[in-house]
Amino acid sequence: GAVVSQHPSWVICKSGTSVKIECRSLDFQATTMFWYRQFPKQSLMLMATSNEGSKATYEQGVEKDKFLINHASLTLSTLTVTSAHPEDSSFYICSARDGIADPGGYTFGSGTRLTVV
């Protein structure tokens, strides 16, 4: 079945530094990638949607200059948290969709636990 690899699975960084999270579709073409943020014991909040080769579309209230999303190929999307602060600490999850072969299917990565100290 479809597999999405997300890493790192956890990362600790100092306040003010930037962190990059990668999301790769291993056996299908991810025409669309979704990035979510999840706070403890809460649901997933969609941050942005990106289509391969296009700029990401951010949800209301999400700072696009802080959360940089790149989707340069059909198998890789990255989320960079720039100038991270403790309030950015969270669980980030990516999801990929193959809009051609399986438009109704969504495959999730295993998530990245970011802690900013």
Next chain:
Amino acid sequence: GNSVTQMEGPVTLSEEAFLTINCTYTATGYPSLFWYVQYPGEGLQLLLKATKADDKGSNKGFEATYRKETTSFHLEKGSVQVSDSAVYFCALSGSNYKLTFGKGTLLTVNP
């Protein structure tokens, strides 16, 4: 806009008990409906889905039927196991292919 309302947890059951987690939705058009499961510290795994009215999704003993008349997609399992302990999310995808999630229901199954 689209929305999903699911039963607030936590839900605690004994092994072999019957499980129901209620889920209702509001959406325009004909959404697809999903149940996802999340184990601690992990991403989401698709449990089952249904793409049109009256479809029944099933997997690992779990079932849910897409009821358009009641806008519901309740999750059921006849006999839960300790290994079913996790957070369950109901979700829908609309015409824009974005997933809208419910708040999640924590299920704990005791031996």
